[in-house]
Amino acid sequence: MELALSGLVAVPVLAGVVLLAVGRPAGRVAAPVAIGVASVGLVLAVLVAVGRPAALAPLLAGIDLGLAVDGLSAVMVLVVSAVALAVVVFAAAEVDAAHRFFGLLLVFISAMLLTVTATNLVTLLAAWEVMGAMSYALVAHRWSEGRPATSGAVAFLVTRTADVGLYVAAGAALAGGIGILALADLPRATGGWRDLLTAGLVVAALGKSAQLPFSFWLARAMDGPSPVSALLHSATMVAAGGYLLLRIEPLLAGSGWAGPLVAWVGAVTVVLLGLVALAQTDLKQLLAASTCSQIGFIVLAAGVGATAGGTLQLVAHAATKSLLFLVAGAWLTALGTKQLATLRGAAARWPLVGAVFAVGALSLAGLPPLSIFFGKDAVLAAAAATSPALYVVGLVGVLVSAAYAAAALVAVLGRAPADAGNDREQSATGEVPLLARLPLVPLALGAAVLGAAAEPVRAALGAAGEPAPTLVEALVSGVLAAAVVLAVLLSVRAGLRGAAVLPATPPIIAAAARVGLLHGWLGLERMAVAGAATPVMALARALSRFDERVVDGAVRAAAGGTRAAARLADLRLEGPLSRGVDGLGAVGRALGRLARRPQTGQLHQYYAQAAGALAVLALFLILVR
Template identity: 50%
Template sequence: MNTLATTAFSTALSTPASTAGAPAAAALLVLVLLPAVVGATLAWTRPGRRSANTASLATAAIALGLSVWAAVARPAVSVPFMADADFGMRVDGLAALVAPVVSAVTLLVLIFAVGDIKESQGRFHGLMLLFASSVSLTVTATTLPILLMAWEVMGATSYALIGFRWQEQHRMSAGLTAFLTTRAGDLGLYLAAGAALAGGSGLALSDLSAADDPWRQVAAAGIVVAALGKAAQLPFSFWLSRAMAGPSAVSALLHSAAMVAMGGYLLLRVQPLLATTPGVATATAWLGVASAVVLGVVALAQTDLKQLLAASTAAQLGFVVLAAGVGAVAGGAAHLVAHAATKALLFLAAGAWLTALGTKRLEALAGVAGRWPVVGWSATLGAVALAGIPPLSLWATKDAVLAAAAEHSVWLYAAGLAASVISGGYAGRIVVVIWRGERGADPAGSAAHLDEEEPGTRVVGWWQQAPTLVLAVGAVGLGVLALPPLAARLASDLGQPDEQVSAAGLVVGGALSLAALLAVMRWPVPRPGWALDWLGLERAAHATLVQPTMRLAAVLARFDDAVFDRAVERIAHATMAAGAWSARFDLRRVDAAVEAVAARTRALGRVARRPQTGQLHQYYLQSVAVLAVGLVLLLTVR
């Protein structure tokens, strides 16, 4: 993005909000606070199933209405926190696009969860609402302090939701892996905050690009690391694979429209900072396109539907990261929201089939679309949209990003086009499996996988079908955001030059994606072990980080035992010896001295008692003697 465009975008993000007045500002506060308060209440009090569901759905519906109102009114709220660093929230053009989509997906996912989550509904819905509140706060945050607070709550609630069924150790382990991996990346936000203060720019997100060198580069690098961690981009991607152990409703919200999407959203939000640090912007673009290509291949190799969707999520968010790197904010935002609807739909479909059949293995899902056609056709539309087939949503949004990439580097464009083609391949696998099954699949083996994860109900309820139908509409239609004239309006709203899609790019991209989808229908897909294992990233992380840390901890423990513990024991022995000597000294010297003084005092007491005879004439005689002695003394002194 050139300097003029960067200045325009910064101005669009930093200018005062619409003067909608106190009602709009109150609506923004309620949008964030209401889900948090209701969620905390549900999680703490653990109400009955009916009460939890009613409160949760009502809150999500109100939040959706408030997000739409805020998108129109564009309110802003600022609360003093510290010098040059308020707690600021604002609905600008970018937040106005993303916030309603996130709220809508949240409501639909909670409707799905009404029938899907059978146990601890109060805890589940409470955590989901707390998470939704933190996402709304992330979307509207204008300063780093409030963004950090939202980021922390989002990470903590995601850990609790992934490990929701805490009685099963592998689910808790998955939540811990996801939490620690994203937390490692989150340290970049703290680094960015420190660099912003050191660079003199303050902590407002729109002011970070004004930080002095080299602190601006440090702040940009820190934010990129934090965003890549949340968005499950390389090399952090493996946590998303482990997170698939969580409930399907959690995956449909956290790992499609919310948590992972917020990594890409943050990069779009701070694009002016990236534009003023070209080295960081270029690295961001290449990391995004590399994730789109490599994780697309990983998705192709998966044998588990949720694992395929997880890898494809990271791959598709690679396009958003690429968009931030090349300055295509409008195209990246359009791709973000279109992908949110598409992937939430596919995750809910996977969850519905998991509930019905007790498995999510691809070979066991052969022909499942015909068995439950509402979910099947909805998922088909989602998969075809994911492939980038015209005229569905991701076809146009991908090209909006690739057109901007072509202006920067032909190699970036070629890599992005390859990623787009690969997306046609893994989306084609979904279509093939759910309608007829892949070639060479063993029907007997497929049946053996039924009920392997949980007892299947063999029923897909209305609460599972209705959300997928609504999301299918989004998967089909949201791509218009990247087509004229809506694309021009969106770019203008974001303070950007118009990002024109390329007609040739649309044709080439759509044709290649369609060819890839058809090829997958005709020929089997290679499944290299390294791709099936997500590049061995988790094992690499254990080998390079976890195991050395554990070995260092063991060495320090032995050092502690050999040095510190021994020193403490010696000090303890010395203290005991000193105490024993003090006891002996006390007995032999102090106690003896006290007893001697007592004996002398008792002797003096006996002497003093002798004159006390009780005879009156003796007292008179003693008085006369005392007076005589006193008289003698007076005469002597004179």
């Protein structure tokens, strides 16, 4: 079973590296290879989820590369592997530069699987870094178009900034006495190091999961290919932040301050990013903002200790959101647009695709008995047991979620406008290939029925004691969601005013879009530029000028002074110095000749010289006295 766990992580990365190394010649076989690897990965995921193995390999002195499967990671490897297979099958129908795309995608999948099975901070950090790098390359896959490369860089820099928290956490864990950096041992960290460790992990998780104030990078990531959006923002990268918070829930609870902080960040993100989703006129942007909002429920769950409820929400969201993103990608390829105003009639033109989109949208709205209803209610039950204020904010999030999901659904209904082909963002194929439709039905089935996994998830996590929603709480959230969906439908019907087709944009979205702050993602990117990027760039320019004028200037001045001294010595001092040396040499030689004259070798002359010297000395003494 340990071999299956090792293979689960190793097979995708090895296959991805081979595809990248072979390059263009591998283009024809890249898609079948990726589908085969993803299929093998799903089989291995089932095996390790049942067997719960652990594996160790030497990495650093006293620290192993640790992998293990427990209840939470068993659920995650199944979800990641299943969604990955669906996305790879869909991507085989529409992605160009297949060798590069599928190579990067397989490495990314391996990094995510390593993330959810890591048992210590070193293993987690390695996987986290690879996942971030691959996400940049995947978002910027169509780099020649310009904007995807810029958007990939923005997404990478934002998440990379938050990722510094993991390094801080690892250092604090070592200083706090967690020598092997095991995730299970982190609550035992001592003193203030535990608070620093907790803060680092929280920042890293919130950045990865696109929670406030980091949410805007997800809007930028929508410039990547649709399969990338479906994978990164349903079961993998964005979900990784929520997973990490669920994993360290005992640490959050033990800190005293981190649990409430995380819960409120999640709750506020649910509402505010839900309103942002409601103001979007681009389907992928709507789904991106709704991802931030729905992941907010998972973050809220981690903050209030609802590990099972958060996990159930994560599973339901993965199936629902991957389905919706893939449908959006299919329509973008077929119709050349993702604008809600020009997607009208898409559901009627492709009834099967429209039907599965309806299932996903209604699940996203939180309608019972679809999957997200159960996950969301489990989180709200724990919130109600912790703080009535959190519960109320969560209910507001339910209302907003139902509004934007219903608006997205009604936007694609009805007949297509006569000028539907005049507002395209890219060339349209006019069809949704069979290969692109294959994964949609299984994902729709998951979006519909995965809520029934509530009890198995609780059993797998050993969380039978968590608060469960009461009948009244379930009725309240279900009725509220249904009432909002009905209200949106009625508002659209009222907007018809006798017209034969639906209005171009649902009135609720048209009204919300006029609120520029919401349509522009709360101005988060502008604030990040003004509050972080601009000061950092100003500091960099100032340091550059200091380096050029002071440090480099001092070096240049020293070099110039040396050259000037050399010229001066060469032109004015060298001659006199040389003549002075020559004169001293001549004097020395003359003195030497004089010194040799008394050296005759005759003893009587030496006595005479000594007598003369004594006479001179005596005369000197007489005169001096």
